[in-house]
């Protein structure tokens with residue numbers, strides 16, 4: 256019987272400056288051939304050391320990658336990638352795979368602008384077979400790829416039909432329903448693929464649900480390690496020696512005895528062969544099991560036990576908390592293989608030195624934190640309110656509720672569809688569910704949103720964190736589409752706070768609202784520093800507000816030429832009040848950009864009104880009409896795709912009212928995310944790249960105002976048009 260992974264202490268040291276004698280020679284998977292099993296084990300340790308050193312310095316996904324070093328080595332030593340296909344579910348645990356497939360020296364660029372992609376990327380390497388980032392997709396792809404090979408067998412240029420397909424999926428990702436759909440299909444078709452169930456008991460936080468309990472029972476029972484293989488002696492046969500005796504006992508008793516001994520019975524019932532539990536940190540055991548599984552002409556699952564954070568003591572020995580904390584490493588969090596000592600806080604250091612502390616201003620709180628605290632307060636105010644997360648308890652701030660009121664907190668696992676159906680069911684019983692799901696992950700539950708919540712007009716609150724560009728996690732995680740994909744749905748209310756104070760008020764508003772679904776979106780990261788309300792205040796549904804009136808004084812004081820062509824004092828729209836040429840209408844994080852741009856435009860002598868629309872649906876049609884009547888140019892600013900977004904809502908509203916589109920009507924310029932997938936990198940860089948900055952707004956507004964005067968439409972500067980449209984000019 257194999258030892259449990261935690262018992263192993265062999266392999267190369269992973270501390271300090273390490274010799275990477277083997278890894279240095281690995282430029283691709285072909286270089287693993289010919290290495291002895293001992294060398295492969297050493298290579299896995301060198302990969303681990305490389306990850307600890309590199310990711311500890313630059314930041315990135317961490318614990319899961321330390322858990323897959325041996326697995327990646329074992330797979331690449333047996334398979335011929337990319338002819339054989341290795342699929343990494345999510346891809347956050349694929350760093351060892353990246354290192355072994357020619358990207359060793361670029362690991363230090365991962366998640367950075369222009370650097371390696373955060374997850375697997377088809378554009379990046381032929382060894383990255385599927386694009387990933389969202390969980391639970393690998394088995395479905397594997398079935399399609401293998402069946403595709405079979406369908407095209409013999410065609411010129413087609414993949415050889417005997418190529419192997421392996422999907423690596425974590426126990427967390429296995430909680431996603433779409434994985435089960437694929438298991439059902441593969442079992443039905445008998446598709447010869449191998450699924451490696453990489454079981455560490457963890458999702459980002461400890462894994463949840465009955466499936467996880469089942470995995471735990473199997474994984475934590477040493478008697479069951481390889482028990483299945485020992486009993487059956489292979490993948491397809493019934494228990495040796497006892498089969499005939501069992502037959503006589505009748506099918507029920509046979510099944511229950513088998514279930515006791517056979518941890519994989521569930522799989523077997525679905526026509527999968529089950530192997531496990533295998534020590535996922537023992538290269539020899541892994542290779543032995545995988546070799547057997549790859550030879551079988553049927554779907555096989557290889558259940559392996561790994562440790563999240565293997566080889567890094569604070570994660571490995573820090574229990575569940577340690578593993579959760581080290582799911583990802585912050586930049587500069589590890590030095591010489593151990594956590595970096597954080598410098599003493601200035602106040603403490605100063606006190607120690609007997610000096611007077613010079614305190615830096617405290618940073619504004621994170622939106623996530625504000626949301627989590629506000630939700631707890633709402634739960635205390637109204638006993639009907641509950642919070643739901645899909646495996647993102649700290650990411651959504653729901654960990655605050657979990658700690659304070661665990662009975663009002665629900666984690667459904669990586670199962671966004673179930674999160675929404677569960678919310679719908681709760682709402683039918685008069686509960687007030689808040690489904691806190693990132694903008695990007697709510698995409699997975701779209702039909703539940705459409706069919707089960709909006710059509711039924713149920714009182715479900717959608718709280719979408721990470722709305723807008725999220726940064727390092729890149730295109731799979733940017734919250735780019737929610738305004739567009741929700742705005743087309745009847746019955747729903749859409750709102751977005753411009754700052755953390757408004758977030759508190761909007762959550763309160765959403766929970767007082769009793770006429771169907773209501774959604775709020777807010778960005779990743781720090782708030783604006785707006786003082787939080789002591790008592791949340793409800794706002795009127797469907798109303799925006801003007802935050803800054805174009806000051807005619809600005810226009811008057813700006814003499815001809817002060818702002819170049821189109822200075823406010825010179826504008827031609829005689830029926831408009833002097834100086835009221837441009838109105839910027841922000842939505843959510845777009846408001847901050849609009850206010851900053853207005854300030855700069857005022858400096859150029861261009862008087863600008865700024866409004867916060869607050870609602871994309873129902874939009875404040877009265878306010879829009881008023882702004883259109885009083886200005887020549889309306890500029891909408893939103894951190895979402897333009898197609899079908901907030902700016903489109905403004906245009907549609909005015910067009911339907913006969914205000915836009917007609918000759919001489921107000922012009923509308925939409926500023927937002929472009930019609931393309933935006934790459935990964937720091938948000939400021941990405942905003943710069945796509946032109947979503949106040950400076951670019953200023954350039955474009957100045958150019959558009961000038962264009963109007965001279966009768967031309969200009970492109971508005973050098974950098975890329977960040978998704979823009981000028982209507983009715």
Ligand SMILES: Cc1ncc(C[n+]2csc(CCOP(=O)(O)OP(=O)(O)O)c2C)c(N)n1
Pocket residue numbers: 319322345347348388389390424425426427428429455457458459563645646647669671696699
């Ligand atoms: C659809 C979806 N929801 C949520 C996430 C966020 N997420 C990324 S990794 C992860 C945990 C995955 O757990 P597991 O598959 O067990 O891998 P481990 O990190 O434990 O190795 C989660 C919830 C995601 N990527 N996709």
